[in-house]
Amino acid sequence: MPLLLHPRFPSSHAAACAHRDAAVHHRDARPALHLPELHATRQRRNNVACRATRAREAPPPPLPKQKQTVAPAAAALSKEAHKYFDHAVVTVRAGDGGHGAVLAMPASPSTDAPKSPRRRSDKGKRNGVKKVSYKRNYDGSVALPMGGHGGDVVVYADEASETLLQFHEKARYCAKRGGNVGAAGTLSSRMHNGFAGETLRIPVPVGTVVKRKKGAVLADLAHPGDEVIVARGGQGGISLIDVPEYKRRKAMALSPNIMRDASDKVLIHGQPGEEVSLELTLRVVADVGLVGLPNAGKSTLLSAITLARPDIADYPFTTLMPNLGRLGGDPSLGALQFSSEATLADLPGLIEGAHLGKGLGRNFLRHLRRTRVIVHVVDAAADDPVDDYKIVRKELRMYNPQYLERPYVVVLNKIDLPKAQDRLSSLAFEISSIGCEECDDNNTIKGNLNGSTGENNTSSETKAEGGEKELRDYPIPQAVVGASVLKHIGIDEMLKEIRAALGKCFDHRLPEP
């Protein structure tokens, strides 16, 4: 019987042995060298080794320009992490299926052989050969072993991860392939399937949107533990029985997987695993977004009312990436206080012209998308707080006019400073009169939160830029409160207003009053 082995199986043992023997023979056949010759040869060999080492130590030749621009350099990543932390492109590859095998039928006892007398030890044997019990399929055919399934690739939302920066350092992930069928050889009851490749699980921050590159959205991983299979592993190959033609009819009774000719061998190959390019976009999950000019005190506010400890400093753009903090429930609600818990996101400061890329730009405003309430933090001791407030409102409108329709609270901060205290009431009056009372409609808010954002909605942005709707056409603030988050003045009043604004939004967690 011809020995049929899969080309990828370690079938070339004999060839390898022959090669090794030839090498030994070649070594033995070398003429013996005299001492001076030996020395010269060693010298030559050392020189070659030296050159090889130098070649290995030499820096690799520079890549062509277009290849170098594929991923941001590590230095740029550490310096400008805020540009990359919320967006990444990765390629994932699921594992290939393991291979099946070509199996020979076990030798059957010759019917011509003279029958030996049956002995007690021959129990369970037929004509002295032990009867084999194979695993069977539901239709009674022998279950032939299969190659293992390739590992899938799963992306899941993990509370422990915060940014997508790691995907700029490693942009390709491969799952393990399935195992091959144990051994090619004779069909036996002890053969087993190849082991399944392990699923590769990739953690991403909660709030990551997983999308095929230039394709459909696969999942929005908005809750911890949410997951999506992004690439499926290949199926394992089947096994085939190889029998001479005159035995095929008999073998067919055992299994339909009979090899007819060499071309059938492709069936034993495992299927390749899927490979996809994914675009990961992080949109932080928060109920309240803190916005304002740099230095207004947003991070100080977050640290005053939550356990978050963001960087705080007396210079603009201290915050480069959103900071999240958890606001505890309202104790006055008793057992229901958990329902008033909320997550706050402190965003980097905005400046006039952010929509044109000034300052840090406005890309991080995408992180307001999931918020229900916006808190404007205004430095009441600044030269023109009302103008500062308008600048931020206008930048929000440029980015997504729908943000202006969400309920919002204005916090006039730094009232511990005399300059702010003196003009607090006039500022509060001026700010609360920018906007229209009638358009304060919760239905609009619901529509915005469920519907599409204006993030990529250029038509709505153009509309706003065209000046069709002024700031006064959007709702007035829910409340304007004076506070000093540094000195803990007016914190309770501010929290009350923020919770009231949250309560006004549609919220399934809060019981209807």
Ligand SMILES: Nc1nc2c(ncn2[C@@H]2O[C@H](COP(=O)(O)OP(=O)(O)OP(=O)(O)O)[C@@H](O)[C@H]2O)c(=O)[nH]1
């Ligand atoms: N006097 C006074 N100073 C405050 C108050 N709140 C914040 N500050 C100070 O204002 C400065 C800026 O505060 P941050 O919280 O870093 O401001 P920010 O809005 O987060 O700034 P960016 O991250 O740059 O956008 C710090 O020196 C704070 O100590 C306040 O209520 N009163």
Ligand SMILES: [Mg+2]
């Ligand atoms: Mg800050």
